[in-house]
Amino acid sequence: EVQLVETGGGLIQPGGSLRLSCAASGFTVSSNYMSWVRQAPGKGLEWVALVSSGGNTKYADSVKGRFTISRDNSKSTLYLQMNSLTPEDTALYYCARGAGGRHPLDYWGQGTLVTVSS
Amino acid sequence: QSVLTQPPSVSAAPGQKVTISCSGSSSNIGNDYVSWFQQFPGTAPKLLIYENNKRPSGIPDRFSGSKSDTSATLGITGLQTGDEADYYCGTWDNSLNAGVFGGGTKLTVL
Numbered sequence: 201e202v203q204l205v206e207t208g209g210g211l212i213q214p215g216g217s218l219r220l221s222c223a224a225s226g227f228t229v230s231s232n233y234m235s236w237v238r239q240a241p242g243k244g245l246e247w248v249a250l251v252s253s254g255g256n257t258k259y260a261d262s263v264k265g266r267f268t269i270s271r272d273n274s275k276s277t278l279y280l281q282m283n284s285l286t287p288e289d290t291a292l293y294y295c296a297r298g299a300g301g302r303h304p305l306d307y308w309g310q311g312t313l314v315t316v317s318s
Numbered sequence: 319q320s321v322l323t324q325p326p327s328v329s330a331a332p333g334q335k336v337t338i339s340c341s342g343s344s345s346n347i348g349n350d351y352v353s354w355f356q357q358f359p360g361t362a363p364k365l366l367i368y369e370n371n372k373r374p375s376g377i378p379d380r381f382s383g384s385k386s387d388t389s390a391t392l393g394i395t396g397l398q399t400g401d402e403a404d405y406y407c408g409t410w411d412n413s414l415n416a417g418v419f420g421g422g423t424k425l426t427v428l
Contacts, residue, residue: 235417237363237417244320244406244419244420244421244422245355245363245406245408245419245422246419247408247416247417247418247419250417258415258416259416260416260417261414261416294362294363299410299417300350300353300408300409300410300417300418301350301351301409301410301417302350302351302369302410303410304351304353304365304368304369305353305355305363305365305408305417306365306368306374307365308362308363308364308365309362310361310362311362
């Protein structure tokens with residue numbers, strides 16, 4: 201059974217950093233595209249970043265240069281390092297298998313909440 | 319402002335049919351597969367349709383998807399009160415080089 205469990209969210213001050221983790225089971229992380237998708241309170245879905253099966257990474261313009269997606273194949277874990285956080289980054293962050301398009305986002309975790317506030 | 323455009327809300331009576339539209343451009347819907355997601359309050363999105371019209375295992379055939387040029391449509395027949403949720407379309411945009419979603423449509427079953 202495929203499972204994705206996100207951890208690492210919390211309350212952080214503007215300008216701060218946070219690292220989210222997503223523990224995957226039931227499939228091989230390194231063989232799949234993996235994405236982070238966020239949802240601000242009361243808002244819609246926003247794709248954030250992906251790492252391809254080949255290790256290539258892509259980012260939404262809103263986080264480019266501040267966020268870094270990575271994975272540890274030995275731990276079957278996906279990460280999102282978030283730096284220079286602003287209140288606009290406040291959201292529920294979901295880890296998902298896939299990327300969109302021909303790599304559908306077919307499994308999602310339950311999300312971890314990041315709140316950026318002073 | 320979402321890259322893909324969906325109506326904010328739709329409604330229909332139990333047992334009826336409803337369609338939700340998703341409009342994009344040649345760089346996204348016109349160039350790649352469309353997925354649809356269902357999200358209940360307080361829960362994670364769930365894949366409903368992938369590759370424009372395919373249903374994952376366990377998704378009833380009351381749900382269907384179609385795509386034409388730069389638009390996609392989700393159809394739900396035999397509406398049930400349990401279908402009340404937010405529905406999102408999504409795909410990849412090769413101009414933005416990013417995943418994109420619609421703004422979401424709230425379905426109310428009256």
